[in-house]
Amino acid sequence: MRYIVIGAGAVGGTIGARLFQGGHEVVLVARGAHYEALKRDGLRLITPESSETLDIPAADGPVPTRDDDVLVLATKSQDTIAALAPWPSDLPVVCAQNGVDNERTVLRRFERVYGMCVWLPAQHLEPGVVAAHGHPYSGMLHVGRYPQGVDELAQRIADDLGKRGLVGRATPDVMRWKHGKLLGNLGNAVEALLGRGTGAEIAERARAEARTVLDTAGIAYSTTEEELARRGHNVDIRPIDGVARGGGSSWQSLARGSGSIEADYLNGEIVLLGRLHGVPTPVNEVLRREANRSAAGRRPPGSMSADELLALIEA
Structure with missing residues (x-):
């Protein structure tokens, strides 16, 4: 399974980096100077324990997709519609975003939508660099099928998140969280x-x-x-x-x-x-x-x- 992280800022960059460190295929989608830095130098993930530069594939727009792709949407909520517009609607989408409106908005076009409650203190103020301040884990992420429930994919995503530096939880009432x-x-x-x-x-x-x-x-x-x-x-x-x-x-x-x-x-x-x-x-x-x-x-x-x-x- 490949994770395409749309919006590789503080949250998206950290999630993508940890999934990559856990052995998963990842593509980071970013724009402007941040994309150029990712493409040229890789993503630098700084934590209280370490600083590591990761050579994660990066793109500034849609890439050819596969049947096993999962879109992880980590943009700000006001950018949701534009960020997903170029992507095929048969792919599953995980809304790793603040607020509670994104899942409903995405469900208008995408059939398989997953909510993610993100507890992940991180910041992105410099191109190519993300600082994650959480310890001993960078974040805790609740994942569930929208509007309710846990299916096989939600459980697999939670398991994959938990392989390196994150706590992933499959949660049926994710929208309550x-x-x-x-x-x-x-x-x-x-x-x-x-x-x-x-x-x-x-x-x-x-x-x-x-x-x-x-x-x-x-x-x-x-x-x-x-x-x-x-x-x-x-x-x-x-x-x-x-x-x-x-x-x-x-x-x-x-x-x-x-x-x-x-x-x-x-x-x-x-x-x-x-x-x-x-x-x-x-x-x-x-x-x-x-x-x-x-x-x-x-x-x-x-x-x-x-x-x-x-x-x-x-x-």
Whole structure:
């Protein structure tokens, strides 16, 4: 079985590298300077224990496919449709992404869709380089068939992930875990707007608002206690010598000046559900709106003060 990783950034690059180290065929799909660096030099994976350059095949677009290919989609949610457009719809797709909308979107065109709940603290700020801060494993990945269940392929993917540097779990209720992860990701916009280590109260207000929405909508989600018990000390965040650790995925989007951010699929998911079920979501709406404004204006992380953000929420 060959894994084609579409979006070889922090998450995709780490997953692809670990699968490759585990003896699997892998192709990394990337763009621009990152693709050029991968093609020329290989992927450099830096962890708390080591730094290794891996000669993984790379492409900047579709490659000839095989019957045993699995597409691992690790782009930001706003890029899902465009990223999958060139690929054959008879291939299975694993959505290794934040948010809970990707699987439903992909299912419109692809019959075999798998959700992946990603716990993987990593960053990609330099072409050709990915730093994975998790220890002793780089990440824990729950995999299940969408919308529910575990089939033979889901189990095989989980087993393959677990061969080197990752914990793979075949999980029938993967979307319940992804909704729990969504709650945690609501703070991504806060971190991006205010900077690391600030805005905890605002993030918790966004999560409390979201829990009300999910409960009203009758959507199940994993709890923080469940997540901590399941993760244990498998993916503790450790420093890496010579690598300054930045923030999460939204923080990195602003740091790279990418021009877009996934807030519409994180905070915006709560706003959407709130509108569908008649629950006000002012905190998440402000976070969604301001994160998009910062991305479009290519403002760096931490460009807003907590007082400014609170004033917008209270207004």
